[in-house]
Amino acid sequence: MVDLNASIWEELDSAGRDVHKWLRRLLAGEEEFREGMEIVAEDISHQLSWYSATSYVLPHLAALCKRLSPENQVFLIAQMGAAVAAESVSPLEENTEAWREFQEGLTGLRPVVVDLIQNHMDTLKAAPEEDRQMFVIGALAFLGDRKHAYNLLDLSGSCWEECPGACTCGWNDECIPLSEETEFLKPVRIAPWDGKSLTDEAVWVSGLFSCLGDDLILPVLPLVYGDGVCPECGKRESYWAWHNRFFQEE
Ligand SMILES: [Zn+2]
Numbered sequence: 001m002v003d004l005n006a007s008i009w010e011e012l013d014s015a016g017r018d019v020h021k022w023l024r025r026l027l028a029g030e031e032e033f034r035e036g037m038e039i040v041a042e043d044i045s046h047q048l049s050w051y052s053a054t055s056y057v058l059p060h061l062a063a064l065c066k067r068l069s070p071e072n073q074v075f076l077i078a079q080m081g082a083a084v085a086a087e088s089v090s091p092l093e094e095n096t097e098a099w100r101e102f103q104e105g106l107t108g109l110r111p112v113v114v115d116l117i118q119n120h121m122d123t124l125k126a127a128p129e130e131d132r133q134m135f136v137i138g139a140l141a142f143l144g145d146r147k148h149a150y151n152l153l154d155l156s157g158s159c160w161e162e163c164p165g166a167c168t169c170g171w172n173d174e175c176i177p178l179s180e181e182t183e184f185l186k187p188v189r190i191a192p193w194d195g196k197s198l199t200d201e202a203v204w205v206s207g208l209f210s211c212l213g214d215d216l217i218l219p220v221l222p223l224v225y226g227d228g229v230c231p232e233c234g235k236r237e238s239y240w241a242w243h244n245r246f247f248q249e250e
Contacts, residue, residue, distance in 0.1 A: 001059040012053035015046035045082035050090040055098040058105020070123040078131045081138030085149035132212040144201040165242035167230035178220045187222035
């Protein structure tokens, strides 16, 4: 954990370029927790971009999180999903200081996410709808594939009604419908969740959305975790590969 008085904070990037000042106020209890947390999270997740300050913020939040009520822990994880997921679009170089700080933050916060999912379902169910939805995406960013969390956030732009895809042959489509059947997307059957296991990502993410009563993202999961079949060349591959290629070639 890097002290908030260290000079590196002046060089780190955040949307407002002053996240350490807000983090200091949050940690000192000078801000109402949720208001302060929202400001810090917005400063490092604005427009779904990656900010170098995120790595250095995370260990401080992991230390803070231990002192929070389960309700506020849910809020913190929900708020931080986008910032953590964004690392997948600018992956950190291993064994750098930024990478070590990021890993320290993840290591500190992952057990909190697991504990909330496995032991505090009532708290999760009582959270407001948007917090419940963002908590699941946050949990995916902390415990699963950060790119998948990022892609689900990206699809929020169409309210999870459309998705982009591109095949190796050059075919692409910006608006593949997710809300109605299409011949391009082959849904995968997602097995029921036992409420505890966190090994099969599609199963626990889908199960968690289902437990929390989500009806926006849950219906599209069999499609985005399924396959795409190219209408031009017939090649079949995972939808996530289609999604990632669409943005690589942009
Ligand atoms: Zn093709």
